[in-house]
Amino acid sequence: MRHPGLDAAILTSEPNMLYLSGYSAVSLERLIALLIFREQDKSCLIVPELERERAEENCKLQGVEILSYRDNENPVSILVGLLSKNRVSSLGVEGSTPYRFIYPLHSSQPPITLSLIDDIMYSLRIVKDEREVECLEKAAEINNKLLIDAVNHVKPGLSERDLASFVRARALELGADEVAFVLIQSGSNSALPHQEPTTRKISSGDIVLFDIGIRYMGYYSDITRTVTYDKPLPRQQEIFEIVERSQSEALSKISEGARAQEIDGEARRIITEAGYGRFFIHRTGHGLGLEVHEPPYIREGNLQELRRSMVFTVEPGIYLAGEFGVRLEDNVIVSGNGYRNLTKLPKSLQIKDYA
């Protein structure tokens, strides 16, 4: 935290607190914050009283001072007092911090200059170390098995929600610590990228799109496959093949030193040349780590150079409103002259190929 111009930084997000201290908690409306001071590597943890014991057990920072508050105390006063006592005049703040905890600082006397520290934090986290890679590999491995089981569980008459319920339970059996999300979209629902599972029953002939994210030891995987229960219709097959080609060409551009936007550009070029450019309505991918979406973002305009041990998704898609959508999403790690694919799954529209 020896960043020029910052007297202190406040961290409130689960991933950043976990990354720096080994302790984290979902804060809901109660303030849970790690305050790191420039001087003497001093740090304080502000937690509700009912978190004190977990914080003491899990926080790995040397000499951290744990300050806990009761529900009838205002934690923001504790924060303001700490900043004042330590003469903090410039404070780095995470972009995800709820504005309610920052608003009272606007009226501090003497005033405190606030700045965003997301770039600093993400630059620390963007290249994964060995232990992190192991966790991400294991998360992907669990997710691979889960996708196989999910795809093989498809049958006409089953609702998206029934299928999602099966997937959620199976994920935990396979060793996931947490299920981040289970999107199961059948028929025309697959054309709506963020649609939650509905009571719609799968019919023979339907496209079924699975987009599943799980968490293992704090780290995420995020994998998508699209299948049909019966032999695919020619139209379904045509779109699938464009998406598959888009993904494989994009993957082939990955190597140390390539820029994030080149991967996006390649995925987009294939789909655009096939005439479906305007139906590919999102970026090609996002980083994976302690968050399910984090840098590097694989999108137009991102000049970030890829470096060894960055981990991200490559997930082109085509969405035909009222008809169906197709997306394929793999998780990869950048190696010296290419990448290693953590998603060891078939690429096929046909369920039988997942046997």
Added chain:
Amino acid sequence: MRHPGLDAAILTSEPNMLYLSGYSAVSLERLIALLIFREQDKSCLIVPELERERAEENCKLQGVEILSYRDNENPVSILVGLLSKNRVSSLGVEGSTPYRFIYPLHSSQPPITLSLIDDIMYSLRIVKDEREVECLEKAAEINNKLLIDAVNHVKPGLSERDLASFVRARALELGADEVAFVLIQSGSNSALPHQEPTTRKISSGDIVLFDIGIRYMGYYSDITRTVTYDKPLPRQQEIFEIVERSQSEALSKISEGARAQEIDGEARRIITEAGYGRFFIHRTGHGLGLEVHEPPYIREGNLQELRRSMVFTVEPGIYLAGEFGVRLEDNVIVSGNGYRNLTKLPKSLQIKDYA
């Protein structure tokens, strides 16, 4: 939004967007915001392109303008442009808004005065209308059945995580739209109020604490029961009886016009008089609605008067570190001269009483 002194308000949280417009989405790192202008009840929805279709289908606001952006565009520029075009010089902001979306407004010219609008939004939401009460009743009803099944599934040798996995799957079968959380804490883990399920196996004689929240049509329930597999030990029974008395006395204080802190005071008085005051380390309850924690907070210092159709939890607990913890949590709705309990479950330490 005709609030004195505000030219506009920006809403970014799922519950508030849902409450005002019928549309919401979890935003992760992409900005999703509803902007409401004082003039002419004009409103704009800013969404990523991949949300446009869902927004158009679900947003119920008359004359709302939907502005969508692609992943290579900066949504905060759209926001800044809108505020400037509409000559907004005072903006209401939700406390939960991530600071990254607000930070760029600090350098607006002419400057924009920011204020928090949580009190206004919560004052709209704190008393539930008929449709909301129906959703909350149904959520509690599903949760009641779920608790019965969960308690009856306890057996020695089963891990907390196995039990949690059963509960998550069962919740969806019973009609929950979403499982908000499943805390299952056995033995000494029950003394850690926020501890997630571990691989610890339940032993005969253990306390097992279930704290389960589910969501139905956007509305939450949140219920806790504590049981032992075998006949309770005298020490377990003693603590349970204090918590039970604390809860029932607190409940008896609920009526229109009573203040929130009186309910907390009564729950705390019983536990303190029994000698365990310092082991009751959290407030007595919280409101339930579109958020699982919302006003009214049932805590010391909260002078909020209870009004008919407020819905909240009453959940005293005693946590003996290294030994065990006991908590009982019911969901209630304020009626004219008392309350209606939505949690229709036995209060007993003995599993057989849940048959």
